[in-house]
Amino acid sequence: MSRTSAVAMNSATESRLVGVTSALATVTIWAAWLIVTRYAMTSDFTAVDIGLLRFVVPFVLLAPIWLKRGIWPKGLSIANGLIMLVGSGAFYTLLVASALQYVPASHVGILLPGVMAVWAVLIAVVMFGERPGWVRLTGYATVITGIVLLAVLKPGHSAGSTILYGYGLVSAGAFMWACYTHAMRQSGLGALEAAAFVGFWSFVIMAVVALFTGTHILDAPMDDVLLLLVTQGLLAGCVAVVTYGLAVRHIGSTGASAFGAMTPALTALGGVFLLGEEGNLALAIAVALVIFGVMVASGVFRKVWR
Template sequence: MPRNSAVAATSTTESRLIGVTAALATVMVWAAWLIVTRYAMTSDFTAVDIGLLRFVVPFALLAPIWLKRGIWPKGLSLVNGVTMLVGSGAFYTLLVANALQFVPASHVGILLPGVMGVWAVLIAVLLFGERPGWVRLTGYGMVITGIVLLAVLKPGHATGDTILYGYGLVSVGALMWACYTHAMRQSGLGALEAAAFVGFWSFVIMAVVAVFTGTNLAEAPMDDVLLLLVIQGLLAGCVAAVTYGLAVRHIGSTGASAFGSMTPALTALGGVFLLGEAGNLILVLAVVLVIFGVMVASGVFRKILR
């Protein structure tokens, strides 16, 4: 193999390794975020409380970046900037937190990455002209089957309009995050710059909302507040924003979304064993279908078998 080709191959391998590692770290944080958010929304906290605790940490820790680059970085288009803020910032957090009032974390852990993967490929097809082959379409068919199975049978949860309403909120949240994924890739911002941008504006938005709605933070147990600051603020607000940005840059938006396929299993385990949510074979089957469907759609198996 020529020297230049060998160097290029090594560089590609290293880049993919960085992307995969970042994606795995992101998935672990996502699962923890969903579990803790479900716990908070069924205890003493409101969605506004959760939003404040999530974004106050990146607002403060990443202040040197937004002070240097400005609160609206030069070169960031209005469309990409607004899409990033809506897709992963205050509005996304409020929507998913409200959904977790009605839907167990184990269900959201399946729906959010599964529907997000479907939205991501649809956006790629409609806006960027990608043409998925039959293998990817088969994978997304498995994802959709798992989601429909979950929505129709609602394992371990009472039937009714409230859970369907929660499913609808989660589906909208998945669309928002899929849009953020593509906007982040098009924005030209680095991972830390994107996290600082979203963190600044999201905290400002949450603070304004809190003025009108009030908060329960003063009455909440301090241990729970600290838990949320770490999981919501430090990990979800800073660490995951950076690692997901790295994943998008090194393995692409569709590839980064594909690694979200691990979220269902981790969240379902946490929901069942940490929150006492009901689990049965239907939930397991939905998890398996979504995980394997997204992995097939992402081409993971094809690359392993080469």
């Protein structure tokens, strides 16, 4: 092997290592966001408190970006901007946080990415005329099977209207995130620019809401406040934006999506072992079906086969 080939191989190996490490960091942060939100919603915090702590960090840390680009970036349409704010900002956070008051994190970790994937393809078909092939449709059907299993059996939970209400909130949140995904692609903004835009306006919205509802942050234990600031604001609001971008750059969007499918498993494990949520075979099967379905729908197996 020539020296040039060896250097190229080492470079490719290092690049893939960076991509895999970044992808693992991203899905861990996503799972931690759900687990910590569930913990907060069952302790001293309200959804408004979580929203304030979620967006104050990107509001401050990403200030150089929104100060440079403006609080409404040039070229960003009103429609796309509003969809991005509703789909991933203050309203999305309030909705998902409210759902986690009724639904275990282990369930939300399955429902949110699974339902979002289904909503995303439905929007693409209706709005943009996409026609997914039978392989992708099989993946979505597998995701739906896992979601139905979770909803019908409600593993680890007794039947009741409150958990079904929570499922409805999660499904609405998944729809909002799917809309954000399409709007983000059309916005022309980079990942950090989008995070700065959403972070600025979401913090402003949450601050206005807090003026009317009040906040419990000052009365909450300082350790819990710091936990939310780090996991919600710093990690989910800023770090995950960078790590996911690195993952896409080094292992491609398909590879990054495949790792993203690990979120249900990590969230379920965290819910069971960290929060003491109940788990059983039905929950494990639902996790496996959603992970497999998301990976098939993302085209991972087709790429490997080729």
